[in-house]
Amino acid sequence: MRLRKYLSQIRRYPSVIIGLFIIGLLIFTAIAAVIIIPYEEAIILWRGGDMWAESPRNARPLYVDWFTRGNLPRTEILDSRDFPANKTKESLNGVYQFEIMLPLNYQYDGFPKEMNLFFEADFAEVRPNIAIEVLTPDGRQYKTSDISITRDSVIRMEQRTELRRQMGNQSPRFGIFADPEQEERNILKGEYQFIISGYLFGTEDDIDLRLVSYGQVHGFGGTDHRRRDLGVALLWGTPVALMFGVLAAVGANITTFIISAIGVWYGGLVDSAIQRVTEVNMIIPTLPLLILIGMFYSRSLWVMLAVVIIKGVFGPAIKTYRAMFLQVKELPFIEAAEAYGTSNRRIIFFYMLPKIIPTLIPQFVTVIPTFVFLEASLAVLGLGDPVLPTWGKMLNDALSEGTLFMGHFYWVLQPAILLIFTGLGFAMTGFALDRILNPRLRRR
Amino acid sequence: MDHKLDDPDIQEQEIDIKEKVKRKSNLGRIIKYFGFRLLALFITVVIAIYILILIANMGGAVDNIRMGQIRESVGMTMMGMSSEMAEWPLERRREFEQTLVDQEIERLGLDQPFIIRSFYYLWDAITLDLGRAERMTSDAGSRRVQLIILERLPPTLMLMMSYFLLMFFMALFFALFLSRRYGSKLDRMVVLLAPSSAAPGWFYGIFLILIFAVVLGWLPYGGMVEAPPPRETHLYALSVIRHLILPVASLIMGAFFINVYNWRTFFLIYSSEDYVEMAKAKGLTDRSIERKYILRPTLPPIITSFALSMIVMWMGAVILEQIFNWPGLGRMLFEAIGLFDVPVIVGGNVIYAYLLAATVFVLDIIYAVLDPRVKVGIGSGGDD
Numbered sequence: 128m129r130l131r132k133y134l135s136q137i138r139r140y141p142s143v144i145i146g147l148f149i150i151g152l153l154i155f156t157a158i159a160a161v162i163i164i165p166y167e168e169a170i171i172l173w174r175g176g177d178m179w180a181e182s183p184r185n186a187r188p189l190y191v192d193w194f195t196r197g198n199l200p201r202t203e204i205l206d207s208r209d210f211p212a213n214k215t216k217e218s219l220n221g222v223y224q225f226e227i228m229l230p231l232n233y234q235y236d237g238f239p240k241e242m243n244l245f246f247e248a249d250f251a252e253v254r255p256n257i258a259i260e261v262l263t264p265d266g267r268q269y270k271t272s273d274i275s276i277t278r279d280s281v282i283r284m285e286q287r288t289e290l291r292r293q294m295g296n297q298s299p300r301f302g303i304f305a306d307p308e309q310e311e312r313n314i315l316k317g318e319y320q321f322i323i324s325g326y327l328f329g330t331e332d333d334i335d336l337r338l339v340s341y342g343q344v345h346g347f348g349g350t351d352h353r354r355r356d357l358g359v360a361l362l363w364g365t366p367v368a369l370m371f372g373v374l375a376a377v378g379a380n381i382t383t384f385i386i387s388a389i390g391v392w393y394g395g396l397v398d399s400a401i402q403r404v405t406e407v408n409m410i411i412p413t414l415p416l417l418i419l420i421g422m423f424y425s426r427s428l429w430v431m432l433a434v435v436i437i438k439g440v441f442g443p444a445i446k447t448y449r450a451m452f453l454q455v456k457e458l459p460f461i462e463a464a465e466a467y468g469t470s471n472r473r474i475i476f477f478y479m480l481p482k483i484i485p486t487l488i489p490q491f492v493t494v495i496p497t498f499v500f501l502e503a504s505l506a507v508l509g510l511g512d513p514v515l516p517t518w519g520k521m522l523n524d525a526l527s528e529g530t531l532f533m534g535h536f537y538w539v540l541q542p543a544i545l546l547i548f549t550g551l552g553f554a555m556t557g558f559a560l561d562r563i564l565n566p567r568l569r570r571r
Numbered sequence: 572m573d574h575k576l577d578d579p580d581i582q583e584q585e586i587d588i589k590e591k592v593k594r595k596s597n598l599g600r601i602i603k604y605f606g607f608r609l610l611a612l613f614i615t616v617v618i619a620i621y622i623l624i625l626i627a628n629m630g631g632a633v634d635n636i637r638m639g640q641i642r643e644s645v646g647m648t649m650m651g652m653s654s655e656m657a658e659w660p661l662e663r664r665r666e667f668e669q670t671l672v673d674q675e676i677e678r679l680g681l682d683q684p685f686i687i688r689s690f691y692y693l694w695d696a697i698t699l700d701l702g703r704a705e706r707m708t709s710d711a712g713s714r715r716v717q718l719i720i721l722e723r724l725p726p727t728l729m730l731m732m733s734y735f736l737l738m739f740f741m742a743l744f745f746a747l748f749l750s751r752r753y754g755s756k757l758d759r760m761v762v763l764l765a766p767s768s769a770a771p772g773w774f775y776g777i778f779l780i781l782i783f784a785v786v787l788g789w790l791p792y793g794g795m796v797e798a799p800p801p802r803e804t805h806l807y808a809l810s811v812i813r814h815l816i817l818p819v820a821s822l823i824m825g826a827f828f829i830n831v832y833n834w835r836t837f838f839l840i841y842s843s844e845d846y847v848e849m850a851k852a853k854g855l856t857d858r859s860i861e862r863k864y865i866l867r868p869t870l871p872p873i874i875t876s877f878a879l880s881m882i883v884m885w886m887g888a889v890i891l892e893q894i895f896n897w898p899g900l901g902r903m904l905f906e907a908i909g910l911f912d913v914p915v916i917v918g919g920n921v922i923y924a925y926l927l928a929a930t931v932f933v934l935d936i937i938y939a940v941l942d943p944r945v946k947v948g949i950g951s952g953g954d955d
Contacts, residue, residue, distance in 0.1 A: 142763070403615075409931070410619040412923035414886040418904055419627055419916055443879045496769035497883075504771065504890050509908055522777075526894070531777075531785055531792070543777060547770050554766030 136563045143559040149552030157366035169363045172355070173516040179354035180281070183240045183341035187537050188349040188357075200235035201342035205321075207335045216327070223327040229338050231319045238300050238314065240341040242284040244323070248276045250332040257325030257334070259284075261303055264317025269293050269303065273325070276334070349537045352528050357521060361541055364518035367428070368499045368549055374432060375498035379439025380491050387445045388479050391452035392471065401445065408441040414504065421510035428512035431505060435498065444490070448483065455482045485564035493557030496550035503546055518542035601939070608935050616928045617697065623920050624692045628685070636914050637692075640702045645671045701918040706910040707903075716918040719903065724922070726795055727899030731888060733815060734822045739877060741823070742830040747861065749831065750838035758835070765832040772825030772884070773891040779817050779824075780894070790817050793896030818895045825887060826880055834873050841869045870941045878934040882927055900926075
């Protein structure tokens with residue numbers, strides 16, 4: 128009956144609907160994140176390393192391409208195993224000459240960030256010898272000197288000084304793809320051929336490679352300075368943020384609520400003890416304490432969460448709740464309950480607490496973003512969880528890499544927007560719920 | 572007794588004396604009240620710092636600080652005695668050093684059980700005598716934690732005081748203004764904007780830097796003063812103000828709308844009281860009704876809510892300082908994290924505890940000035 132009344136009122140507050148929609152979206156994303164990338168995998172991915180070798184550094188997200196309407200280069204990977212017809216191998220007196228041709232049809236408007244070749248050579252004794260030749264659509268030819276290859280060599284075109292020399296002292300990625308006919312640096316679109324040729328020194332020896340042309344846009348979240356796909360952190364930041372916010376709010380806010388009710392009901396020594404503990408707790412600075420604990424003991428998100436909850440139990444909210452409970456305590460029905468001998472516990476949990484739940488619910492919802500941002504604050508201070516990918520850690524990486532000065536705005540803006548999105552979702556819901564459950568002027 | 576009261580002259584005299592006594596006792600009561608509050612607050616701070624020391628030393632951090640100090644001072648003394656000892660074999664020197672260290676430990680009472688030792692540490696912490704930083708130095712080149720902290724204190728205080736004053740008066744007048752225009756477009760907009768305070772100030776700082784420093788280039792990215800600092804005092808002050816704009820603006824953005832929203836609600840509650848209606852009926856001007864009948868009773872709850880928000884704000888400023896490169900205590904803590912400087916971190920905790928207590932005390936005073944009950948001596952004011 129009353130619930131239905133509230134529900135019908137909710138419909139009149141668009142901000143609740145928007146807020147609940149955002150919260151729903153976040154919960155959905157969080158569940159999706161955990162299903163798509165399991166916990167262990169997320170940690171391994173975020174640790175970084177070789178698995179990201181084929182993604183570019185500091186590339187913008189793919190959607191940037193839609194806004195600029197340009198044709199920004201994406202990452203192209205050519206694997207020699209996909210072109211078996213382009214591979215030849217001939218025997219010359221026990222030495223085998225081979226040639227692999229990889230065609231790259233380059234139609235983008237920008238230059239690739241870099242070009243690398245990842246070799247996978249299988250040889251018995253002697254290392255294969257190779258050279259890379261580039262044929263451009265307008266018939267230019269560039270060739271590297273001979274390079275000796277190990278089992279998993281990486282050749283970075285940018286570092287080949289001989290190519291640089293052949294191209295009039297410019298970086299190979301410009302030298303290869305720029306149209307020499309034009310004054311400005313413009314892309315010459317067309318089919319480029321990368322010919323890798325050389326010698327193998329055993330009958331069983333074989334060689335394969337992947338040619339990676341790194342794009343300027345990559346993945347739905349872009350990439351960072353360690354080539355990691357920021358999408359992983361954006362996605363996984365959601366469950367972490369929600370969990371941290373909700374658990375801290377549950378742990379801190381609801382216990383605070385119960386403790387203040389107990390204090391008011393028993394009064395006297397219990398009450399003043401709670402008051403004094405709260406005062407001491409208020410003087411202990413939260414963030415420096417978390418820094419201290421992060422430095423001396425553990426930076427794990429779980430430890431931080433525990434400290435936040437313990438610190439929050441005797442939070443300043445106790446004073447607000449206490450004032451409300453003091454009023455409730457004087458209400459006639461409590462006196463009546465006492466008169467017919469209701470137990471203390473029953474009075475606290477079944478008579479006093481429910482009376483203030485309408486205030487608690489909005490409070491609870493409104494306080495969640497505070498904790499979400501607290502996690503981000505810790506991360507920005509460099510005390511983020513050492514293994515988990517979170518929005519705060521992304522912000523921290525971005526700020527410490529000087530993104531604001533370098534212009535990699537996507538890196539800062541994405542987690543920031545998600546954070547504010549989360550904050551607004553909960554805050555809007557909380558504020559509107561407050562107005563629905565506690566009609567104005569009744570709240571003090 | 573009886574005949575005395577009959578005499579009007581004596582009666583008058585008596586009233587006069589009573590008034591004087593009352594006034595005197597009023598002042599005495601206020602002083603006593605503040606004395607009591609100060610004492611209570613001091614005890615609270617001592618307990619808080621003691622808890623911090625206990626937490627810090629669970630991993631032996633404070634023990635290590637003190638040991639390091641002792642070893643250093645013993646090393647210094649031994650250098651002074653070197654001519655004689657230079658001929659000693661290394662082992663003997665080591666042994667001698669160890670005896671000196673042990674003596675010093677005994678003299679300072681650090682060989683006692685932790686419970687007793689912890690009280691020595693408590694005293695060190697209360698007096699901010701936290702020894703030497705491991706790696707950090709103050710700008711003047713000192714390594715004493717006390718000096719590092721004292722050097723970083725003024726910028727933080729300047730930042731927070733600017734915020735405190737600007738925020739309080741801006742939000743107060745805006746809230747009062749809105750309560751007069753309840754239900755107007757502006758009012759509804761503030762209600763809509765109130766959730767924006769879910770994000771802390773430093774968060775808005777990122778955006779403000781992005782807009783005003785990176786894109787528009789109007790204001791500096793961060794720092795407190797230009798490099799090199801201007802020679803003339805007025806130019807120096809101007810430069811500091813220019814650097815102060817963005818951090819203060821972001822602090823205000825992080826809390827402005829929620830405060831205006833809450834305070835406006837307080838104003839609305841008090842302006843619907845019967846005595847306000849009564850005053851209106853008496854034909855008092857709007858201005859005087861607002862001042863005497865609405866603002867006066869609303870200020871105490873506003874101060875309380877502001878006090879709580881200030882306590883949160885101190886924490887937010889830690890990160891804000893880092894984002895804006897503001898050379899204050901927050902930045903000091905951040906640098907100490909980077910350098911793993913244990914004494915500085917313990918010291919930072921202690922100084923923030925002091926700052927929070929100072930905030931509580933200042934707001935207590937304001938509260939006492941505003942709340943007549945404190946003067947008369949009914950409520951014990953402030954908290955309960």
